Amino acid sequence: MSEQLNGKTIAILATDGFEQVELTEPMKALKDAGAEVHVVSPKSGSIQGFNHFDKGDAVPVDKTLSETDPSIYQGLVLPGGAHNPDALRIDDDALAFVRAFFDAGKPVAAICHAPWILIDAGVVEGRRLTSYKTIRTDLRNAGAEVVDEEVVTDQGLVSSRDPDDLPAFRAKMIEEFAEGRHAEQAEAAQEAPRPVAH
Secondary structure (H helix, E strand, O other): OOOOOOOOEEEEEOOOOEEHHHHHHHHHHHHHOOOEEEEEEOOOOEEEEEEOOEEEEEEEOOEEHHHOOHHHOOEEEEOOOOHHHHHHOOOHHHHHHHHHHHHOOOOEEEEOOOHHHHHHHOOOOOOEEOOOHHHHHHHHHOOOEEOOOOOEEEOOEEEEOOHHHHHHHHHHHHHHHHHOOOHHHHHHHHHOOOOOOO
16 A cells, blocks of 8 residues: 555645544655655645544645645545534635636545535535535535445545544545546546535
8 A cells, every 4th residue: 555646745724623634644645655744725834624623733844835835735624523624614715726626536535524525516416425424414405415334435435434434534535546547537527517605
């Protein structure tokens, strides 16, 4: 597994309030598999992690959204935590960054509350995925098929429910990132209606 992602650059999109292990564990797994990983955020400097309700560690930001371009990445990770995706889902630059991966058919991995971002990016309609239990109604209302499984894959979109699912999430994420572009994902994204900008 140590060379599966050699030569690939992966983005982790997050801001303050991310669930710490949902960023740090996927990042470590990606690096262990040979990927270069950039933490991308709307803000520069560092972003604050949380362990549920308790403040965790700050993580350095490698690139701000204004400093980078989704075209240089071969995959995207969206960590959860309640505050992090709630902030990103109303950030038009963050939503455009996420949509670009779907438009290009590039694999995306989202865990816990992170599918909230996908709703506002307009990319969940007709997709099969899972999430933290409190946002499943939101996903259904946005047209997704929601299931209660530790990891779900649908045309390059990997999703999991919570930190307990991280082992399965990490393994499937690396498998999908190694596989690369999914033409079906790009086709589905092109046909999806676009949300109105905030």
